[in-house]
Amino acid sequence: MEKAFFFSIDAAIGIAAVFIAMSSMTFLYLQDSSGPKIFQSTDQNMSDSAIIGFYLDKSPADMGLSNAIASSAKQGFCGRIFNYNPNNAIAGMQSAPADKNYCGGI
Amino acid sequence: MDLLIALIAVVFSIGLLIQFNETMIYSQKEKTLQKELEGIGKTASMLLVGNPQIICAVDSAIPPSQIGYLENCVDSSGSYAKITAANLGIPTGTGKYDFAVYEQGLKIAGSDFPVSVPANIYSEKRIVVLSNGNVQKQGLEICMGNATGSCTALSKTELAIYVWRA
Numbered sequence: 103m104e105k106a107f108f109f110s111i112d113a114a115i116g117i118a119a120v121f122i123a124m125s126s127m128t129f130l131y132l133q134d135s136s137g138p139k140i141f142q143s144t145d146q147n148m149s150d151s152a153i154i155g156f157y158l159d160k161s162p163a164d165m166g167l168s169n170a171i172a173s174s175a176k177q178g179f180c181g182r183i184f185n186y187n188p189n190n191a192i193a194g195m196q197s198a199p200a201d202k203n204y205c206g207g208i
Numbered sequence: 209m210d211l212l213i214a215l216i217a218v219v220f221s222i223g224l225l226i227q228f229n230e231t232m233i234y235s236q237k238e239k240t241l242q243k244e245l246e247g248i249g250k251t252a253s254m255l256l257v258g259n260p261q262i263i264c265a266v267d268s269a270i271p272p273s274q275i276g277y278l279e280n281c282v283d284s285s286g287s288y289a290k291i292t293a294a295n296l297g298i299p300t301g302t303g304k305y306d307f308a309v310y311e312q313g314l315k316i317a318g319s320d321f322p323v324s325v326p327a328n329i330y331s332e333k334r335i336v337v338l339s340n341g342n343v344q345k346q347g348l349e350i351c352m353g354n355a356t357g358s359c360t361a362l363s364k365t366e367l368a369i370y371v372w373r374a
Contacts, residue, residue, distance in 0.1 A: 114213045121220050128231055146253065150335035153280045154364055157337050159353030 241373070242328060248305055249330030249371040252296040256282070256309065256369055257334050261295040264339040266348060278343060280334070281362065284316075285341045291317035298371060306374040311338075311367050322372060329372040337362035 148167065155165035162169050256262060257280045264281035267273045283290055291309055293300045298307050308318035321329070339362055347361030 111213070114216060117217050117220055121224060124224060125227070128227060146257075146332065146334060150257070150280055154335050154337055156352070157278070157281070157348070157362055158351055158359060158364060 245305075245328060245330050245371065245373060248298060249332065249369070252298050252307060252371050253332040253334060253369050255296050256291070256367065257336055259295050259297075262290045265342045266345055267342045268345040274342070275345065278337075278339075278348070281337045281339055281343065282367065283341065284338045288316045293318075296369075300374065302374065304374055305371055307372075308370045309367055310370070311365055316367075318370075321370070322374075327372045329370050331368060331370045333366055333368045335364070336367050337364050 151165040151167055152162075154160070155162065155167065260277045262282060264278045264283050265274050266276050266278055268275045282288070288309070288311075293305075293307060296307060298305050300306065306319045306322075308321065309316050343361050346355065347359075349355040350357040351359035351362050
């Protein structure tokens with residue numbers, strides 16, 4: 103019987119080669135590295151810088167920020183810290199809006 | 209002979225399929241664990257700069273003395289005793305999570321890094337100010353530039369939080 107192309111020794115060697123190559127790639131992909139892998143998130147850097155710049159009276163440039171971003175973060179933050187201030191509360195009522203001293207007049 | 213080769217090819221093919229399937233399952237499991245770790249890490253990072261148990265309280269000279277809290281201000285009193293797994297929302301124990309917080313390269317809270325077992329470690333750097341105890345409103349106003357004087361109540365620094373599966 104004449105041998106078909108696929109069922110030849112060459113084809114079998116070819117399949118074996120592909121199998122070994124795929125196994126090697128899978129092994130390399132899945133193997134653990136020797137030590138801990140640290141992945142770091144920097145999502146918060148900008149808002150952190152804006153708030154700290156606000157606390158310490160630093161200019162946006164000092165904190166590596168643009169004026170627009172710093173101003174926006176400052177206004178947002180001022181809104182949060184002044185929502186509640188027992189010093190300005192009226193007896194039996196919700197706290198009155200706080201003064202704007204912390205926010206430099208914003 | 210052809211039958212034998214064909215059988216070998218079929219066995220190889222089935223082996224490849226099984227291996228591929230296992231790879232996919234492993235990859236999916238890894239992704240799930242990674243997402244969980246990221247969730248725990250991000251929450252811990254947010255609580256580090258936002259949990260009233262950790263951040264600075266602001267005191268006023270006029271009673272009632274405590275008027276609020278400062279985000280991104282960490283109370284360093286008691287050697288950062290307030291930075292605990294519970295306050296960071298990290299579930300601890302066997303098979304759960306562990307953490308460490310470093311300030312400028314020095315560990316200030318949590319455990320040592322795992323060295324014996326390879327692990328993924330989630331990390332975030334947070335820019336904060338430190339205060340030794342509660343912040344006085346007058347001191348804060350000086351730092352903010354709304355009153356004259358030099359700012360001694362707050363000092364800027366960087367905290368790095370690391371979270372990993374124990």
